[in-house]
Amino acid sequence: MKNNLFITFEGPEGAGKTTVINKIIARLQQQNIDVLGTREPGGIEIAEKIREIILNPAHTAIDERTEALLYAAARSQHFFEKVEPALKEGKHVLCDRFIDSSLAYQGYARGIGIDEVLSINEFAIGKRMPDLTFYFDINPAVGLARIHAHNEREVNRLDNESLLFHEKVRKGYYEVIKRYPNRIKVVNAEQPVEKVIDEVWEILYELVVRK
Numbered sequence: 001m002k003n004n005l006f007i008t009f010e011g012p013e014g015a016g017k018t019t020v021i022n023k024i025i026a027r028l029q030q031q032n033i034d035v036l037g038t039r040e041p042g043g044i045e046i047a048e049k050i051r052e053i054i055l056n057p058a059h060t061a062i063d064e065r066t067e068a069l070l071y072a073a074a075r076s077q078h079f080f081e082k083v084e085p086a087l088k089e090g091k092h093v094l095c096d097r098f099i100d101s102s103l104a105y106q107g108y109a110r111g112i113g114i115d116e117v118l119s120i121n122e123f124a125i126g127k128r129m130p131d132l133t134f135y136f137d138i139n140p141a142v143g144l145a146r147i148h149a150h151n152e153r154e155v156n157r158l159d160n161e162s163l164l165f166h167e168k169v170r171k172g173y174y175e176v177i178k179r180y181p182n183r184i185k186v187v188n189a190e191q192p193v194e195k196v197i198d199e200v201w202e203i204l205y206e207l208v209v210r211k
């Protein structure tokens, strides 16, 4: 493994990615580890603006190919403006969603095709891939119920898709995991949040703190 890592967190809606990333960043900082937390789509001004377009619930007319291209455009700008420079400075980067989201949501669930979406992304970011990915596995109905129960963030255009769509997303992730079994670690996200945090921490402690 390289000295500093590009680590991504993936999973269906409400799986707990944001909650866990924040706790892990706090633990790493307590250990004086230089770490950057960021998210997709977003993380920088231009990509946050693209996020507003994609996720606005009023934008029901967005075509699935336009959607795939907008995610790839946001990714390209975010990667070259923020992620790559941080990696070059020696920071570990923890990113809430990355290319696997496009492969699962646009490639599989929207039906564009995983290979087709991969090729759009190769245009956007070349063959760059995370060093390590945590996939938070959860029944989408459980994840969506968390979002609606806690009311901590606005419900977006993708949340409003049918349960069938979100079930396809989960199946899409399973296909992606088959392609990248060494990179992607599956975490049971239906466990109590402290257990999920500890499972991720155990792996990162070995890779990043103890080395």
Ligand SMILES: Nc1ncnc2c1ncn2[C@@H]1O[C@H](COP(=O)(O)OP(=O)(O)OP(=O)(O)O)[C@@H](O)[C@H]1O
Pocket: 011, 012, 013, 014, 015, 016, 017, 018, 019, 020, 146, 147, 150, 152, 189, 190, 191, 192, 193, 194, 196
């Ligand atoms: N393991 C858990 N058990 C129960 N509730 C949880 C767990 N993890 C997170 N939550 C709660 O579920 C809600 C969604 O969590 P969070 O925003 O971290 O998920 P997310 O994966 O980032 O979601 P999204 O990708 O949809 O934005 C929050 O209210 C959070 O407190």
Ligand SMILES: Cc1cn([C@H]2C[C@H](O)[C@@H](COP(=O)(O)O)O2)c(=O)[nH]c1=O
Pocket: 013, 039, 040, 041, 071, 097, 098, 099, 101, 102, 103, 105, 106, 158, 159
């Ligand atoms: C990067 C990326 C994201 N998505 C979807 C997944 C979620 O429904 C939203 C992002 O919302 P979150 O609260 O930040 O998780 O966008 C996607 O479909 N394709 C992608 O590449």
